[in-house]
Structures are given as structure tokens and as C-alpha cells.
Amino acid sequence: MDYVLTVLLPQLLHGLVFGAALGLLALGLTVIFGLLGVMNFAHGELYMLGAYAGIAVIGVAHSFWVALIAAPILVGLVAAVTEMTTLRPIYRREPLYGLILTFGLALVFREGARQIWGGDMRRVLPPFTGSTPLLGMTYPNYRLFLLAASSLILFALWLFFTRTRAGVVVRAAVQDAEMLDGLGVDVRRVFTLTFAASGALAALAGLLLAPIFTVYPQMGVEMILLAFIVVILGGMGSMGGSVVAAFIIGVAQSLFSLWMNPQRVAIAIFGIMIVVLIVRPRGLFGREGVLE
Amino acid sequence: MRRTTWLVVLAALTVTGGAMTAPALSQSKVVKIGDLGSKVGVFEGYGKYQTMFMQMAVEELNAKGGVLGHKIEMISEDDETKPAPAVRKAEKLILQDDVKLLVGAVSSGATMAVMDVTKKHKTIHWNAVSCAEFMRTTKFHKYYFSNQPDSRMQANGLAKYIVDKMGKKVYIFYTDYAMGQSDGRQFKTALEKIGGEIVGVAGAPLDTKDFSPWFGAINQANPDVLFLAFAGTDSLRLMTQLHSFGMTKKYKLAGIDCFLLQQDLPAIAEPMEGFVQLAHYSAYNPDKQMAAFNERFKKKFGVDGNIMAGAYDGVLFWAAAAEKAKTFDADKVEAALEGMCVDNTHIGRQCIRKEDHQVVMDMHLYQVKGGKNLPIARLEGKDTIGSPMVGKDPVEGFTWEIKKKN
Numbered sequence: 156m157d158y159v160l161t162v163l164l165p166q167l168l169h170g171l172v173f174g175a176a177l178g179l180l181a182l183g184l185t186v187i188f189g190l191l192g193v194m195n196f197a198h199g200e201l202y203m204l205g206a207y208a209g210i211a212v213i214g215v216a217h218s219f220w221v222a223l224i225a226a227p228i229l230v231g232l233v234a235a236v237t238e239m240t241t242l243r244p245i246y247r248r249e250p251l252y253g254l255i256l257t258f259g260l261a262l263v264f265r266e267g268a269r270q271i272w273g274g275d276m277r278r279v280l281p282p283f284t285g286s287t288p289l290l291g292m293t294y295p296n297y298r299l300f301l302l303a304a305s306s307l308i309l310f311a312l313w314l315f316f317t318r319t320r321a322g323v324v325v326r327a328a329v330q331d332a333e334m335l336d337g338l339g340v341d342v343r344r345v346f347t348l349t350f351a352a353s354g355a356l357a358a359l360a361g362l363l364l365a366p367i368f369t370v371y372p373q374m375g376v377e378m379i380l381l382a383f384i385v386v387i388l389g390g391m392g393s394m395g396g397s398v399v400a401a402f403i404i405g406v407a408q409s410l411f412s413l414w415m416n417p418q419r420v421a422i423a424i425f426g427i428m429i430v431v432l433i434v435r436p437r438g439l440f441g442r443e444g445v446l447e
Numbered sequence: 448m449r450r451t452t453w454l455v456v457l458a459a460l461t462v463t464g465g466a467m468t469a470p471a472l473s474q475s476k477v478v479k480i481g482d483l484g485s486k487v488g489v490f491e492g493y494g495k496y497q498t499m500f501m502q503m504a505v506e507e508l509n510a511k512g513g514v515l516g517h518k519i520e521m522i523s524e525d526d527e528t529k530p531a532p533a534v535r536k537a538e539k540l541i542l543q544d545d546v547k548l549l550v551g552a553v554s555s556g557a558t559m560a561v562m563d564v565t566k567k568h569k570t571i572h573w574n575a576v577s578c579a580e581f582m583r584t585t586k587f588h589k590y591y592f593s594n595q596p597d598s599r600m601q602a603n604g605l606a607k608y609i610v611d612k613m614g615k616k617v618y619i620f621y622t623d624y625a626m627g628q629s630d631g632r633q634f635k636t637a638l639e640k641i642g643g644e645i646v647g648v649a650g651a652p653l654d655t656k657d658f659s660p661w662f663g664a665i666n667q668a669n670p671d672v673l674f675l676a677f678a679g680t681d682s683l684r685l686m687t688q689l690h691s692f693g694m695t696k697k698y699k700l701a702g703i704d705c706f707l708l709q710q711d712l713p714a715i716a717e718p719m720e721g722f723v724q725l726a727h728y729s730a731y732n733p734d735k736q737m738a739a740f741n742e743r744f745k746k747k748f749g750v751d752g753n754i755m756a757g758a759y760d761g762v763l764f765w766a767a768a769a770e771k772a773k774t775f776d777a778d779k780v781e782a783a784l785e786g787m788c789v790d791n792t793h794i795g796r797q798c799i800r801k802e803d804h805q806v807v808m809d810m811h812l813y814q815v816k817g818g819k820n821l822p823i824a825r826l827e828g829k830d831t832i833g834s835p836m837v838g839k840d841p842v843e844g845f846t847w848e849i850k851k852k853n
Binding site: 158161162163165166169276284285286292293294295297298367368369408409412413416417418420 | 488623649650651652654656657659660661662663664666667669680684688691692693
């Protein structure tokens with residue numbers, strides 16, 4: 156029992172906390188994949204920009220909470236402009252164009268951030284400190300907040316996608332944009348707004364995780380690999396699948412750390428992905444036709 | 448008229464030529480020394496203080512007329528805490544700036560890489576903070592000197608106190624590169640030799656952002672003592688995170704001498720309370736020599752001194768050796784340094800051991816109380832330094848394998 160409380164439970168919580176934040180990042184990535192048909196390589200950089208935008212807002216407003224609202228809006232605007240000026244002209248071209256373009260955008264964003272804010276690591280102080288005794292263990296308050304906030308946002312997104320007309324339109328665009336266009340929906344607007352929202356979501360994840368991981372220009376590169384694994388594992392283009400896979404990866408990564416050095420846990424994560432892809436080549440919740 | 452013009456030109460040339468030769472003469476009486484270390488990033492605090500301590504030594508020596516009638520000029524370079532830039536900057540300092548002494552680097556990996564450069568270009572090399580065990584053993588060369596207690600010295604001194612006073616079951620958590628691996632290895636060896644039990648070992652990469660994935664394994668091992676071999680901003684993050692998970696109260700904590708600088712302690716006084724380490728200096732040591740030295744440093748820079756004071760001694764030893772040898776020639780200065788003693792170092796009289804060029808340094812065990820490193824016991828240098836092992840493998844037969852005790 157002591158083992159469960161002092162060892163397993165905290166690790167499980169670490170996994171859930173990380174999985175929830177990873178879910179926010181992966182959800183935007185999978186939605187954009189559904190729209191563009193390619194992985195958005197610049198998604199990690201939008202996550203990074205969210206953290207830097209947060210630092211900039213905190214510098215002016217002196218409030219983490221204001222930054223939590225303002226930073227995603229700022230990054231969402233950057234994403235919208237990026238979509239309109241760079242991605243829109245190549246929608247009807249081969250997916251390879253999108254792949255190369257987003258790869259280039261990632262470099263531009265990353266090096267741009269390095270030019271503006273420098274290459275040094277920056278800290279974002281959590282809005283509150285302290286720890287909470289929980290079932291005989293001690294757990295930091297900010298991490299509990301991170302779990303609650305991320306879970307709430309994911310739940311709100313689920314409600315949005317299933318209960319609102321706008322959500323249904325986005326899902327329809329992800330599945331068949333041409334058909335939606337034929338039905339008279341302004342698909343270009345849907346694309347821009349969805350890309351902006353996806354960027355805002357990545358920015359939100361970036362700022363929420365900043366007090367734990369700190370902020371530096373490369374931070375997006377390190378996270379995006381895991382987000383890619385989550386999207387592949389959950390099923391390319393499957394929103395629910397991404398969220399489930401994010402929690403699986405988060406918890407697996409955390410529990411594996413008990414038996415192997417966390418530095419080498421990535422091997423086990425790739426192992427999970429390989430096994431899932433052998434058993435279910437479309438991922439856990441993948442649908443027919445995607446990537447085929 | 449033509450002759451007058453020529454005379455004017457000749458006079459002008461004489462005047463300007465004279466003006467140009469005057470500074471050239473004064474420049475020939477300058478001797479340069481190099482300060483190489485991390486000026487940004489995870490170890491930037493150590494690099495910045497290395498510069499300050501060297502600057503203090505240079506100014507004090509210059510005020511007394513310099514060395515061999517030469518004014519000392521210090522050139523500082525940032526090695527980015529990486530071996531490749533460290534090598535490039537060391538070559539620049541030696542080949543371009545012609546430094547006669549190179550102090551640095553900060554990270555063990557960078558210092559070992561720089562040792563190849565100082566060996567190749569026959570330059571006196573002083574290490575004031577890197578502690579990997581290879582530097583005075585397999586990597587040793589005749590131009591290399593150090594007053595930093597290396598991993599072996601620290602482990603010899605600290606292990607006994609931990610087993611006697613803190614607990615026998617120890618978990619070693621180290622930063623997974625040259626310095627941390629060395630500290631982990633030497634501490635494991637020393638602790639097992641005197642009957643301690645290692646219940647777990649784990650390494651985290653340099654500049655790790657989130658240490659929480661390692662905490663489960665530590666809790667699983669349930670040690671009495673958590674031995675931490677980290678430095679700089681890694682230590683800051685680790686202690687903050689350990690504290691937020693309640694682990695600083697659950698386990699007794701010990702670590703290496705460069706875990707954190709004195710300046711960092713007040714900000715995380717609560718997590719660090721009770722932390723034990725072995726070091727050669729503390730601004731809060733009532734020892735007369737240390738207190739007087741700290742007063743001078745504080746007067747100059749407005750802050751307390753710290754363990755980077757070893758860099759001050761490096762300049763002092765080199766200057767004394769050059770005066771003794773009556774030359775800056777590296778071979779002759781090296782010969783003069785072997786076995787040399789200097790009275791006015793940051794902790795008083797210190798001597799260099801001839802065999803491995805290590806300063807036999809008396810140290811103290813310190814415990815953090817209220818954000819201050821306070822001495823709890825004194826250890827003599829001869830009891831911790833260990834036998835010379837030049838050319839011998841200091842990790843021969845070592846294994847990270849954990850021996851289970853019943």
C-alpha cells in the first residue's frame with residue numbers, strides 16, 4: 156500500500172499532468188493534419204511562441220492570468236496571418252509542399268525567437284507555489300492546477316466539437332472540405348479560424364508548461380516529436396484518439412521511468428508506437444482513407 | 448624649397464614614428480593571462496565569479512608592480528559550457544593573445560578538452576572548479592595544475608560523514624556528463640568501501656528542465672540520504688522541484704562542493720536547509736584568513752565570495768612561480784610551481800603536490816542553515832587528497848551495479 160501511495164500514485168499523477176498538456180498540443184496538430192493532409196512542422200514553434208508571448212505579456216501586465224488569455228490570442232493571430240499568407244496558396248498542391256513549407260516556417264519562428272529573445276533559458280514563475288498533501292504524498296499545487304486546467308479545456312473542446320454547429324463544421328472540414336465547400340460553407344474562413352485556434356491551443360500548452368519546463372527557442376522541437384507520436388498512435392486526424400493517446404503516452408512515460416532511466420524511456424515509447432502500428436496500422440482510432 | 452619639404456616630411460615621420468614606438472615599448476611590458484569559462488547558460492555563475500576572482504588577483508598584483516616588471520592583462524572568453532567552443536577559445540587565447548596562463552574552464556568536459564590544447568601549446572593551465580577524476584590521472588600533463596578538490600577528494604571526505612552521521616542507505620542522483628558521472632562514481636566507490644549501501648543511482652542530462660520523472664525511482668528506493676551531484680541552474684531547478692514534492696523533508700541531503708554558489712542559497716534557503724557538502728571555502732566560515740579574504744572581495748564587488756576563489760589562487764601561484772623562475776617560459780614556470788607553497792591564498796598557506804600538481808587543500812564540511820553555508824567540521828588536505836595516480840585509470844574495475852544487502 157505504501158508503495159502505491161508513495162511511488163505509483165505520484166508517477167501516475169505526473170503522467171496524467173503531462174498527458175493532459177500533451178493532449179492540448181496534439182489536438183491542434185491532429186486537427187490541422189485533417190485540414191491540410193500534412194503534419195504541421197511549425198506546430199511546436201507555435202507552442203514555443205506561446206511561452207515567449209506569455210513572458211512578454213507578464214512583463215507588461217505583471218500577471219500570469221492575463222498572459223494565459225493574451226498569449227494564445229497573440230499566437231492565434233500570428234497563426235491566422237501565417238495561414239492566409241503562406242499556406243492558403245498551396246492548398247491544392249501536393250502535400251509535400253505543405254510539409255516543406257511548415258518545416259521552413261518552423262525554422263523562421265525558432266530563429267526569429269532566438270533573435271528577439273536570445274538563446275538563454277528563461278523562467279516563468281508559477282502563479283502560485285506550495286504543495287498539497289494528497290493521500291499521504293505531497294504534490295505541487297501548480298501541477299494539480301495544470302492537470303485540472305488542461306482537462307477542463309479538453310472537455311470544453313469536446314463539447315465544442317460535439318455540441319456546437321461551429322464544431323460540427325470544423326469536423327466536417329477535417330473529413331471532407333470539398334463537400335463542405337459544395338454545401339456553401341466558407342471553407343477558407345473555416346481553415347483560417349481553425350489554424351488560428353490550433354495555434355492558440357499550442358500557445359496555451361506552451362505557457363501552461365513554461366513554469367515546469369522553462370522557456371528556450373528549442374523547446375518546441377523537443378515536444379513536437381512526442382506530439383507526432385501521439386497523433387500517429389491515436390490515429391491520424393482522430394481528435395478523440397489524440398487525447399486518449401496523449402494520456403497513454405504521458406502515463407506510460409511516467410511509469411516506465413520507475414524501471415528505466417527516464418533518458419531512455421523514449422525507446423519504450425517508440426516501442427509502443429511500433430506495436431500499435433503493427434496491430435492497428437491506422438492507429439488506435441484512425442479512419443480509413445487517411446494517409447492512403 | 449624642395450629640400451625644405453623633405454626636411455618637414457622627415458621631421459613629421461620622426462615625430463610620429465617616435466609617438467608610435469612609445470606605446471609599443473610600454474606594451475612590451477604587458478603579460479597576458481586567459482580566463483576561460485561559462486559566461487552564459489547553466490554554469491554562468493561560476494564563470495562570472497571566476498572572472499571576478501581573477502580580476503581581484505590581477506589588480507592586487509599590478510598594484511605591487513605586476514610580475515617581473517610586467518603589467519598583467521586579463522582576457523576573458525566564453526566557452527559556452529561546451530568542449531568544442533572551449534577548444535576554439537583556448538587556441539585563440541594561446542595563439543592569438545599569447546597568454547602565459549590559462550585559467551579554466553568551468554565544466555569538466557570543457558576543461559578536459561582544453562587540457563589537450565594547453566598540452567600541445569605548452570601553456571600553464573590552472574583548473575579552479577572542474578572536478579572530473581581524469582584530470583590528475585589519465586589526462587594529466589606537466590603544464591596542468593589544480594586547486595579544485597576533484598571527485599575523489601570530495602568523496603573521500605564526505606562519505607565518512609554521511610555514513611557516520613546521516614545514514615547508510617544512499618541514493619546517488621547525478622548530472623549525466625563528465626562532472627556528475629565522476630562524482631557519482633567516486634562517491635559510490637568511497638561509500639561502499641566504508642560500509643555504506645547504495646540503494647539506487649540515476650543520471651539526468653545536463654540542463655534537465657523537469658526532474659519529476661526521476662522522483663518515483665528515488666521514492667521506490669527509499670534512501671536515508673540523497674546524494675546530489677548537480678551544479679548551477681540544474682541544482683536550482685532540482686531543489687525547487689524536490690521541495691515541491693516534499694522530498695527535501697523526507698530525505699537527508701548531501702552533495703558536491705559546486706552544487707550551488709553562496710549567492711544562490713538565500714533564494715532557496717528552505718529547500719536547501721540541512722544540505723551537507725565538502726568545500727574549501729565559505730563566506731560564512733569564521734576562519735580568520737577566509738573572513739579577511741571575503742571582506743576584501745566584498746569591498747571590491749559588493750557581494751560575498753564563493754568557491755570560485757580558487758581562481759584567485761591560480762593567478763597568485765603562477766605569478767609567484769614566474770618571479771621565482773625569473774621568466775614566463777612555461778617549462779621553467781612549471782618547474783617552479785612543483786611543490787611550491789604560497790602563504791596569502793584565499794584560505795592561507797597552500798602547497799602544490801609535486802606528483803600530480805594538485806593543491807593539498809584543507810577543507811570543511813558545511814551545512815546550509817538559513818541560506819548560509821556554515822562549517823561543521825574541518826578536514827585536512829592530506830586525509831582527502833588520496834595517493835597520486837598519474838597515468839593510472841581512476842575508475843578501473845568500477846561498476847554502477849548496485850550490490851543488494853540483506
